[in-house]
Amino acid sequence: MSWREIIFYFFTYGILIYSILLISFYLFIGLYSIGETRKYIRKNKNTDYRLLAVSSQAPSISILAPAYNEGVTVVDNVRSLLSIHYNNLEVIIINDGSKDDSLEKLIKAYDLYKTEYFVHEQIATKRVRGVYKSRNPIYRKLVVVDKENGGKADALNVGLNIANHDYIVCIDVDCILEQDALLKMAKPFLEDNDNKRVIATGGVVRIANSCIIESGRLVKAHLPKKFLPRVQTLEYIRAFLLGRMAWSRLNGLLLISGAFGAFDKEIVIKSGGYNHNTVGEDMELVVRMRRYMEMRKLPYKITYIPDPLCWTEAPDTxxxxxxxxxxxxxxxxxxxxxxxxxxxxxxYGLLGMLSYPYWFxxxxxxxxxxxxxxxxxxxxxxxxxxNWPFFFLILGFILLFGFTYSVFAILMEVMTYNQYKRYSDILRLVITAFLEPFLFHxxxxxxxxxxxxDLVRRKNTWGEMTRTGFAGDAEVKIENNLPKEILYKLNHATVVFASFSLVWLFILFALSTYEFIFNGLEHQFPEQIQITLLQVLGNDVLYWLKISSGLYVLFTAISFFSSHIAKRIYVVTAIVLTVTQIALINYFSTALVPLGADLYGYSIKDIKQTLGASGGVNNIILAGILLGIIMLWLAFKLLPSKIKLHPLVAVVLPLLSFGALFSSFTPDKMLFKSEYVNNLVLNKSDFFFKESFLYFFPNEPAQKVTPSEGDLFAAVDPQYPFLHKENTSDVLTPFFSLMAEKPNVVIVLVEGLGRAFTNEGAYLGNFTPFVDSLAVKSLYWKNFLSSGGRTFAVLPSMMGSLPFLKNGFLEMGEQMPSHLSLLSLLKLNGYRTSFYYGGDSKFDNMNIFLKKNAIDEINDEGTFPVGYTKLPKKNGYSWGYNDKELFRCYLDTRNQMDSQPQLSVLLTVATHSPFMTNEQEKYLKRFEQRMNELRFDDAKKNISRNYKDQYASILYADDALRGFFNRYSKRADFKNTIFLITGDHRMPEIPMNTKLDRYHVPLIIYSPLLKRTATFNSVSTHFDIAPSLLAFLHQHYGLKKPSLVTWIGNGLDTAREFRNIHTYPLMQTKNSIEDFVMGEYHLNGNSLFKVYPTMDEELIEDQEEANRIKATFGQFKVRNEKMIKGAKNLPDSLYKKYFPVN
Amino acid sequence: MIIGKNTPFSINVGSIELAIIIFALLLVAGVCFMLLYLLFVNFQEHRKSLQKEYIEQFISTIVFWEGGEIAIPAKVSKMLRYSYFRQFITDELLRAKRDLSGITGDNLRHLYEQLALNEDSVDKLNSFLWHYKVQGIHELAIMEQGTELEQIHLLTTDRNEFVRKEAQIAVVKLSGFEGLRFLDAIPYSLSNWQQINLIAQLSGVPAMNFTGIEKWLQSSNESVVVFALKLSGMYQRLELRQTVAQCLVHPSMQVRMEAVKCFQHIYDETTAALLIQKYHQGNKQYQLTSLHVLFAIGGTTDVPFLLSQFKAEDHSIKLAAARILAKYHGFSLLEAFVNSGLTNNRRPFCEWLSPKESQTHSDVYPWYDIIQQIKSEQTT
Structure with a gap:
C-alpha cells in the first residue's frame, strides 16, 4: 500500500470514526440530560425558596463581583446585587484598578468610606489599595475593594481573601440575576447529596439581549432580535440545558460559567484560588478543585441548576x-x-477517564x-x-443531525422553562438552528x-488588561515557556521512545532467531542459512519500523500529558504485538504457511476445532505465553533505562519509520526458490496485519483491472454474471464401455492428498503405493489442480463448478445463491445422493451446501452408527472417525443390490493436522520402510523424518483406500461404478516448493467400465469435473441437463502432452483470490510464473503477459464482485426447472 | 457505493450509506415529531395563560367570600371535567393559599373541598409514582386536610427521599410539634435543607414545651441530634443545658459545633469556661465558632486563653480572639500584652501605633492591621 493510500484511508476513516463517536456522545448527552432535568423539576416543583432568604440557618454567602472600567453601569449593577433578598449575605465589589471613575461613582452613590481592614492574604494577589464600606446602614452588606489591576482571576482572589462567609458566588458585575437566583444556588449546599460534599454549583446563563430590563432587573424575556445573539441563545440552551445537565448527572462537570457560579470557599482556598495566568480561570478552578478532592479521596459533588438564573449580554458583532x-x-x-x-x-476516576478526555x-x-x-x-x-454523491449524503446527514439536536434543545426549553412563549419566537429559533451551520459555526x-x-504566539490578553503573572509557580513556569516546553517534551519523548523501541527490536530478533532454529530443527534448515537469516532479520526491522511510526505518534502525543502513561501504553502495545507474533510463529511452525486474513473466514467454532485438534493450543503453550509476558514486562522494565541515546541518534528512528511507512519498498517475496523458505523469512505479524488490512479495506477490483477484450464466459445476460451456454464436450466416452444402467459414481476426496508425495514422479517421494497402482489402471491426470488451498473450496468447485464469491462459496451459509450442481442434477435424473464424512459436516458450512443441493443423506460424525472408532483425541479434540472406519461405514450402509443409481461423495480426514491415526506406530514403521523402498539417502531420510507424522498419515490413507477398493471389488455394484479420487488440496504441513504446489493434486478416474487407461499431462482442475461428468452421462443416458449453465470450468482436458487450455482463478485461503492460471502461466498477486511440465514454476518478468493475464483475471473478479453484491447466479425459472423436488 | 470512485483508492461504502440513510430518516421523523410537539406545547401554554387570568380573577372573588356555599361559575364547572384543568386550578389555589391564612385561607380551602379537588390529591397520594405521591402530600398539607394525616405519617420513613421529606413537612404542618414524633425512629439523615423546612413549618405554631427533645438529643442519628440542638437553641430550652453539654464531646464534629452554637442561646455563667475547656477538641472551624459564641455571651475572665489565641498561627483565630479581648477588656490589655513581649526582638507596640517611615510592613504584620480593623469596626 502506498503512502498516498494510507493518507487517504487515514483521513477518510479517521474523520468518519471521530464523527461517529462525536455524534454518539451528543446523542448520549441529549438523552441522558432528560432524566436529570425532569427529576430536578419534579423535585423542586413545590420548593419554597423564600424560607432560605430569612432563615438564620441559611448558609452565609459572599458575592464576589470584579469590575474593570464599568463606570457607566457599575452603580446600577451594584444596586441590583444589593436588592437580592438574602439575610446572610455580603456583596464584595472588587475594582480591579479601573482607569475610569468606577470607584469614585461607587463612593459617591453608596456613601463609602475607606476602612481599616486586615486582609488575610490566604492567596497571593496584587496589592489591595483600600477596603470601603458604607456609612449608610441600608448598604451594610456592601464591601468595595480597590486594588491594583491584575485581571479577573486576581480580583476574584482578592475577593476570596476578603470574604467573611462560608460560600462565595462569583458573578460578572454586569449580569442580571433572577430574584431567587441566590436561593436556588444555595440550596444544593444544604442537601444530602449521598454524603458527598457539594464544592460548587453552577447556574444557567441566558442571553439578555432584547430583554426588558428595568432598575437592574429582568422584567420580560425576549428572544434577541439580532441574529448573532439569537444563535448564541440557541447555543446556550443546548450547552446549559443538555450538555451540562448530563455531565451534572454523571458528576463530571468540568466547567461552571465564570458569569455565575457558587463555590465552597474553604475548598477554593485550599485548592489555591483562581489561577491568574490563564484566560480560562473559571474552568481551571473547577478542574483544580476536583483534582484537590480526588487526590485526597474526599467524596464530593458539583451540582448544577437548570433554572434560568442569570442573564447576560451576548456579543452582537x-x-x-x-x-x-x-x-x-x-x-x-x-x-x-x-x-x-x-x-x-x-x-482520577470519572474525571480522568471521561470528563477530561471528552473535553480534550x-x-x-x-x-x-x-x-x-x-x-x-x-x-x-x-x-x-x-465521491460527490456520498459526500453530499454525509454532509446532509451531519447538517440534519445538528439541526435535530438544536430542535431537541428547543423542545426541552419549551417543555421546561419556556422563556420564549410566542409562536414567532419558536419559529425564529428553529430558523436560527437551520442557519447556524452556515452563518455562525x-x-x-x-x-x-x-x-x-494566538496561544502559541503567546498573545495572552483579555480586552485591555495584560496579565503579568507571578514568579515562583511551577505550573506558571511551564505555562510561560510553552513553545520551549513543547520542544523539550518532544525531545525527551523521542529519546525515551527510541530506548523502548530498541528493546522491542531485540525481542523481535530473539523471536525470529528462535523461529528460525526451531523450524530448522523441526522441519529443515534452508540451504543458504546466512542469507536466509539476514533476510529474516531484515524483515523484522522493516516491520518494526512500520509499527514504530504509529507508536511514535501515539507515544509522543501522550507523553505531552504524562510520560508515565505513554511508557505504559507502549509496553502494553509491544507485549500484545509480541504475543501475537509468538502465536503467529507457532501457527506457522505447525501449518508451514503464515496465517493471514483467512482467520476471518472461519467461525469461532471452526477455529476452536482446528486449533484444538491440531494441538496448536495447550496448557503448556498458554503457560509459556504467560511466562513470556512476564519476561517481556521485565525486559521493558529493566532494559530501556540502560540504553542511553543521544537525541540526534534517537530522532533517526522516527525518521526511518516514516520513511519505511511512506516508501514503496517491499522485500522480494520470491527471493528463494522454496516456498517454505520464502514463508519462513516473512515476519509473521507483518504478513498477518497486511493481509488483515487488505481484508477489511479491499482494493476494488473494478478499479484495479481493466477487463480484456472478449468475454471469457460469454455470459448471456449481464444480470447473471456466470450464466452461459453449456458447450462442454464429452471427452470421457472414448475411455468407457458403459452398461445400459446408469453407473454409480463414487467421489473420494482425500484430505491434503498432494501430488508432491503421491504417485510416480512425486518430488518428495511416492508415499501412496496403492493410489499409484490404481492410477496406472485408470484415467490419471498427473498435473491436476485443486481450486482451493484449503477444504472450504472443494465441494462447490467439484460439485457445482461455482465461483468463490467473497470468502468462498460455503461462507455464504444460508445466503448461498441458488445454483445447480452434479448433486442436484444427478438426483433430478434418478440418482440417490449421499455424503460421507468422518468429521462434523457443519465445518465450513458443508452441511448447508449439501442440503441446498437436495442431498438425500448426510452421514457424518453425528450420524455414524455405534461400533466405529474415532481418530485419537488431542487436547480433547478429535476430527472424527478415521478413514478406514469412514470407508467401512460407507460399505456397510450402502445396499449393493439397490437398483437406483448412486452418487456418493466421501471426504476423508485422517491426513489433517495433527496427523494422528489409531495405528500410529504401525505407520511410522511403514514410513521408515517406505523410505528404504524409495531408496532415500540418509540426508533425505533425515529431512523427511521431520514430517514423519504427516507421511505416516498419508501411508495410512493410502492403506485405507486399498482396503476400500478390496472390499468394494467384491460387491455386486462394483462393476457398474465409476470412482473419482482426488485431493481437496495439497497438505501444506510439509514444506512446499512453489506457490502452485499448494493446489497440485492428482485426479484418478477408475472404473471396471474403463476400456482403456491413460495418463494425461494436460492441466485441469476441480472446476472441470462436474461439467465433464454431466456431459459424459448426458451423452449416454440422455440425462436431463440445462442448456444454460454457470460452470466456471469447461471440462477436463484429455490431451496427453503438457498444456493448459483453461483460465481459472484459485483461492488459497478464504480471504482473497490471488492466484490465476492461464496457459502456461501462473499469476500470484503481481508475480508472474512460468509453469513447466513438472508443474514446477519460475518467476519471470514479462509485464505484457502479466497485464494480459491480469485483464482476464479481471473478468472473473468483476463477475465475482457482482455476485458478492447480490447478483443472482441463475434465473429462478431455470433453477426451478432443473432443481429436484424432494 | 465507492468513496474515491474512478481513482486509485476506493472504499466500499454500501453499508455505511445504508446506515446513514436509515439514521437520517429517523432524524427527519424525530424533527417532524418535535416540531409538531412544540406547536402542541405552545398551544397548551397559550390556553393556560388565558385560563390563568380567568381563574385568578375567580379566586380573588372567593378570598373575600362570606357565608355559605361558594357559587361556582358554569364555565369552571364545565372545565372541571378535564384533569389538566383540575390540576391547574389546584395549583392556583395552592399558590394563593401559601400566602394567605385566616378566613381568606379558609375560603380557599372550602373551595378546594367543594370542587372535590381533595379527592384528586388523595388519588395522587395513593399513586405508585413518587412525584404524584409528593404532589398529593403537598396539596393535602397546604390545604390542611388532616383526614389523611395517619397515612402521611407512615410515609415519613418512606424509602423514597422525596416522598419522605414531603411527608415530614406535611405532618409538622398539620400537627405542629406533635408531628415531629417521626424523629424518634428515623433511620435516614435529615438534610440541612429539610431542617430549615421543618423549622419554618414550626414557626407558625405557638411555642410550647414540646416533649421528646431529650431523646432526640441522644439519638444515634447524628442529623436528629443536630436538629434537636437547633430546636433547643431556638426555643431556649435552658433545662437541657446538661444534655447539650454532653454533646460537646459527641464523636461528630458537626454535632459538637452545633452544641457550641446552641450555647449561645442557653448559656449561664459556667458556659464560657466550659467552651474554653472543650476548645482544643475541634478543628479551626469549631474553634472559630467557639470564639464567636464567646464574643456573643461574654463573661470570660480567662484572659491568658484569649491572649494565647491572639498569638495563634491562624489569622482568623487571631482576629476573633482580639475582638473578644477588645470588647470585654479594652485595647489597653492588648497593647500592654503586646508590649510585654508578644513579638520577640521587635519594637515596642506603642511604636507600631504610629509606624515610622523606616519600619517595614512585615515588622508589624498582622497585629497592627488586626487592631486597626477592630478599632475601625468599633468606631462605626
Missing part, C-alpha cells in the same frame, strides 16, 4: 464574538495543559479536526478523489483556531 471565542479556546487548552496529568489517569477530544480538538477535515476535503476535491471554528494560534 463578529469582532467581539471572535475575541470571546478566541479566549475560550485559549482558556480550554491552557486548562487542559495545566492538568494534563489527569488525562486517562485512572486515579470533543471540545478542544473538535474545531481543529473540523478545520483539518475541511483542508483535506479541498485537497481531495482538487485531486478528484471525492464556521466563524466559531475559525475563532477557535485563531485562539490556538
Amino acid at each position: 463578529y469582532k467581539i464574538l471572535g475575541r470571546q471565542r478566541n479566549r475560550w479556546a485559549r482558556g480550554t487548552i491552557e486548562t487542559l495543559w495545566l492538568h494534563r496529568a489527569i488525562f486517562f489517569n485512572p486515579k 477530544f470533543f471540545e478542544y480538538l473538535a474545531p481543529i479536526i473540523e478545520a483539518i477535515g475541511f483542508i483535506v476535503f479541498l485537497v481531495f476535491a482538487y485531486l478528484g478523489i471525492i 464556521p466563524f466559531v471554528v475559525w475563532s477557535s483556531i485563531q485562539g490556538n494560534i
